[in-house]
Amino acid sequence: QRQAREVRCCGPLGAAAGEMAEDETNLMRGEQPPALDDPHEGPSRNEDDVEYENPQWCGKAFCDPSTRAHRLIVLVFLCFLAFGSYYCFDNPGALQTQIENTMVITTSQFSSLYSWYSWPNTVLCFLGGFLIDRVFGIRMGAIIFSTIIIVGQVLFALGALVNRFWLMQFGRFIFGVGGESLAVAQNTYSVCWFKDKELNTVFGLQLSISRLGSMANFMTMPFLFTSFSKLYSGTTGLGVTLLVAAFWCLLSMLCAVVLAVLDRRATRILKREAAQTGGVVRLQDVRNFPRTFWMLCFVCVSYYVTLFPFIGLGTVFFQRKFRFGAVEANLVDSTPYLITAFACPVFGILVDLVGRNLLWVTVAVVGTLVSHSLLAFTFINPWVAMVYMGLNYSLLACSFWPLVAMVVPERQLGTAYGMMQSVQNLGLALISMVSGMIVDSSGYFMLEVFFLAWLCCALIACLLLLMVNAKQGGVLNRGRTKKD
Structure with a gap:
């Protein structure tokens, strides 16, 4: 795994100035500068893993991973991790009439868009936790699964753009592969950060924000379709509408990246083990x-x-x-x-x-x-x-x-x-x-x-x-x- 140097929140110039002032004060007192490996002063600055120090601009409350204020920051990104997935899941439901009329399909064909989402999850419910625990890890897993839902939504939109309903179905299948597994990653992050603290509240907030994403879909997608239909005719207007919805999936990926950075930093500072799903699947x-x-x-x-x-x-x-x-x-x-x-x-x-x-x-x-x-x-x-x-x-x-x-x-x-x-x-x-x-x-x-x-x-x-x-x-x- 790539070991990247963490940059202190106060910036390299502020950190250097603080070190020089401290060393100068010690010399005036006749004291020797502390050894670089002194446990009270932190590890060597030549090492890749740089320990936490109080940043001057935000204070310990927000930058110390063990505090509630820092967990609140994590909670914001955690709640919006699956927002894009929930927003796009019911895109077909919000545009049922438009999809059926534009693509010239029956209601049975339309309902298959939901079926294709569910088919991969008859298996992935077993494999999602295994992939996170043993293959990708929670950080990379969340980023990969959020990327998959973007790919699925884009394929879904491209199917409309080129008037190929089978491609729309395939896009929903890919979207389903990432959607449920991303939910597993979200739950894993929640347990890792909030176990024995505010876990029940966190699960409630996650569900609330996710369902607000579903509600936002039903409120905005018909308006977007009407607006783009004035600019683009036929299936192009539908495809552009679905493509715009993919930007909410980009929000999920951005949250996954930020959570990966915060979790990696917290793991080093708190000396904790990597997050795992916990439940081992044994058929x-x-x-x-x-x-x-x-x-x-x-x-x-x-x-x-x-x-x-x-x-x-x-x-x-x-x-x-x-x-x-x-x-x-x-x-x-x-x-x-x-x-x-x-x-x-x-x-x-x-x-x-x-x-x-x-x-x-x-x-x-x-x-x-x-x-x-x-x-x-x-x-x-x-x-x-x-x-x-x-x-x-x-x-x-x-x-x-x-x-x-x-x-x-x-x-x-x-x-x-x-x-x-x-x-x-x-x-x-x-x-x-x-x-x-x-x-x-x-x-x-x-x-x-x-x-x-x-x-x-x-x-x-x-x-x-x-x-x-x-x-x-x-x-x-x-x-x-x-x-x-």
């Missing part, structure tokens, strides 16, 4: 997972396939059924993301205080079932249903994922989470394709019935889990006062 552990884990996997798939595929196809649904304009349809479609950005930290505190995780999961499934029922069978203002859906999604996100750690030993958590995410992505890939076929053949009402059927399956699985859990000691539904 042989799968056969030892309890049946409650597999029931949780079923709940995960049957719930999430009613959320993300619906949002991906929802813009046209709101335009057709509720006669919304393109801008308002995008806004109401992205409402769950906006609600999640603010509600997740609140619900996280609630679940931490009360416990009863499995009960909250069941409540969230029932609430989402009500939301889809309102959208399918009534003409009540869809803002009501979508806000309620966002609240229930936030509640489930906070209460569901900790359940895995309650049924699987700690040494097997890496495999457990990898398996669950793999199954989730497999379900999303398949259901996204099926959803497009249903819309093409039967319309959006049957799509809602399809989602309601999946939510009923999720509810039945939750009820069965409650009964099985009660017989096994109730570990999944303990109140806070009973937890260790």
Whole structure:
């Protein structure tokens, strides 16, 4: 690994002036200048690894990696590390009508753009942590994966520019390779910097900023398409719009570079080990997972396939059924993301205080079932249903994922989470394709019935889990006062 000399924050001239003044004072006192390897004065300045000293312009609070102020600086770049990925993930959803009309494709073909994102992650959920731990390292890994999402987004845009839909699909596949792995790198950085400190808050803030990226996509992409369509005709306007979105991926790469520099510096100063994902994936552990884990996997798939595929196809649904304009349809479609950005930290505190995780999961499934029922069978203002859906999604996100750690030993958590995410992505890939076929053949009402059927399956699985859990000691539904 290349060893580059670190430049002191105060600059070479300030550092030299300080050293000369100190040496002059010592000589006037009759003292000898300190040895270069004196532990109180720092290591030799001829060495590549230069230790931390208090910079004159920012002070110790901001430049010492062990302080909260410095971690706050890291947190800013950490939160925006995946912003570009989340912004570009739902580019198709924000431009569904425009893509279908410009590229002359069916809804089934359009939904494949989401499927192609999920296919590589049926495997990469297992390999992402391994690549970071054993091959690239966290710093280079984050830079590589952020570069991959740029390449994927650019290929996606080029497919539109040259009117080749297969190239757009290939770009989404490449984008998926980098997107989920970048999330693994983000989580690894978070644990490395904030473990035993502000970790829960950090995860909540990361999710909030990421979902704001999704919301920003739905708010800005139609406007960009309209603007560029006045300058460029046909598929060129669509391609330029998608190419502009790639600049947000450049922001992610910039954050990855800055985090690599800060983490490398902190590793030298604090003498800590390189960050690792922690969970080691062992496929042989799968056969030892309890049946409650597999029931949780079923709940995960049957719930999430009613959320993300619906949002991906929802813009046209709101335009057709509720006669919304393109801008308002995008806004109401992205409402769950906006609600999640603010509600997740609140619900996280609630679940931490009360416990009863499995009960909250069941409540969230029932609430989402009500939301889809309102959208399918009534003409009540869809803002009501979508806000309620966002609240229930936030509640489930906070209460569901900790359940895995309650049924699987700690040494097997890496495999457990990898398996669950793999199954989730497999379900999303398949259901996204099926959803497009249903819309093409039967319309959006049957799509809602399809989602309601999946939510009923999720509810039945939750009820069965409650009964099985009660017989096994109730570990999944303990109140806070009973937890260790």
